[in-house]
Amino acid sequence: MPLLSKKYYRLAPCPYYDVESMERWLEAEAMDGYFLIEDGFLFGVGTFEKKEPCHVRYRLEPKEVLDWSAESLFPSAEARELCEEYGWTYIADRGKFFIYRSETDVAREMNTDPKVQALALKPMWDHANNQFWGSLFWIVGYPAIRYLTGRQSLLRICIDMGTWLFILGLAIGLWLLIRSVIRLSYIARRRRQLSRGESMSVERRAWTQEEFSQVLRKKRRTYWLSHFVYMLLIIVWTCCVFRGCAKELEYADQIPLDEYVSTYRKEYVLKHGDEPEYIFPFADMVELVERSLGDESLSFVESGMYPGRMNYVNAKKDLLASTVIRFNQNGSVALPDGRKMEAILYVDYYDTTMPWVAKVLVWEYLKEGQINKHYSEISLPELPVDEAYCFMAYSPTLTLRKEDVVMVVELVQFHYDENDYTLDPSQWAMIFAESMRYQ
């Protein structure tokens, strides 16, 4: 049984498309006695074996097929045959290149016509070009189209997701774009150089072994540090997004209404020593009916519909909004005359940190409403706010902005018989506009 020779692992000092550095690095390793083993590249880590140091040549050749098929994994039989005939052995692949080695100085160069070599780089250029435009479309174009047509609300996603997490995602996307631009410009430079008839080796600088080792060390540090940071950011971002999604699926951030009210009241009393005047910075269903009747002794009865999924409060803070409240109330308020108001109330409340955030949020909510096929405007009286819009989509929706505060109210009222008490949009819009306050 043959003895297994000891393996040595080395990090590649540069990205796969930096052909010159890759070739010189592998040749320098061979001069130190480390030879790349067959199929010895995985995720940028080269596997070497120790032998007698000698001068060998390495050449990186662009792959002919650049997809995920088996053909892209190894050079064609014909290419191998031709290379072996002229003293070159296929060793491994890295990225979009095959690595060949020649242990004899008399073997002719792999490429003898730079213009043909430029043609060989064409598929890689096309691939990098497609990747760049693809990334640009998915990172910038597609969100922009969806945003401008009102199909996506960037600011709302940003606040929902958390502004820091959103910025991190954006940074990762930009980084991806920058990487693809660097790759594209590198390949373009090489192609231009080859198309002019200049050999790739023209750029090889006359470094001494010591100088070259220093350059490689610097390149390796920069390359792997940026790679590590990039991967770390992706992992952190993905974990945070998955955690957020899982919490949303489990309704973990939704606090039952009565629990929220009692906790808020307790904390307020502890802090201020007296009972709070209001729990929420806007009218809830009880306050709505009370204000419409001028009566102040009403109470709310929860509906039995979707227990645990209705009558909740989701409150949070964000960089762009010091208070964000998602409020849902589903039930009825009994009036003194025996009638009752049965409704579902949704309120999205934002106390934003910058005036433009409030204005953009209003624009996003409106745009989203306008693409609804049931959209129709509802006229409103003069309200004591800076901006007010009301429209009918699936249900009447009111959007209000007062200074930096934005509030979106959706009120679904049930009217089965004359015992059901309902309010006109102009009535409840006025009540909600008057109830807007800071928390």
Place this chain on the structure above:
Amino acid sequence: MPKKPLENLTESMFYVLMAFGRGPMCGIQVVEFIEERTAGRIQMGPATLYTILGKFEQENYIEEVSVEGRKRTYQITSRGMIAYREEVERLQRCVADATAEMTARLYSGESLRQERGLQVCPC
């Protein structure tokens, strides 16, 4: 107007097409033919050759006729033959132009003066 991919053949491409003018060949035979024809002036590298073969096959200048193990044999197509002849004609025109120019300069004596480093009198 953008150039077609193989509008102007490089010297290596031209000789590869020339080789197939002899009949069906595999890659190694093509290299041997070129070395023999150019008396060793052109020593084609394996990567250059398989890139050209791939490109020519893609452009339908050559077609595969048989495969024996790792060896593939190709033959020139009518499209490839047309491209080869057009290139020969182009090169012939280039040579004819160069010859005519050299002859004209020889008769005007300019070439002789330039060779001897004499200034042409502007008067």
